[in-house]
Amino acid sequence: MEKPVVFWWSRKLDHIILPASAIAPAPVGYERIECKHANEVDIWSNRLRGQEKRFFEMTDLERFEYEGKIQSHIIEEMEACLAASGDSRNKQFMEWFIRQAKEKRASRRPPVAPEAHMACEGEEGVAS
16 A cells, blocks of 8 residues: 555544544544555454444434543543643633533433333322
């Protein structure tokens, strides 16, 4: 292969990303996987396809929990950057971003399905 194919992989989140550019640095918490041989590309492509298949087969609640781990990781990183920031404009932006990310995460929570009961189950003292 003339140019290597690059993947980003997070062991902690078990999440694979195909970056837009091979020269871009990996996000915090992700490893840069550089595939120089077709066999390596096949292995990582199969893992990425498996991840996408699992993602599309998830229920809304499972997807919320899966994406929630990734969003929590992003929010933790932004909070660490906020604590290390010395610039007031950066602090304002990061506070706004963290607030927006938390609100978005809360608004995406799927509603809890109501529990259905038969009428006879609602009456006390009914023996079955």
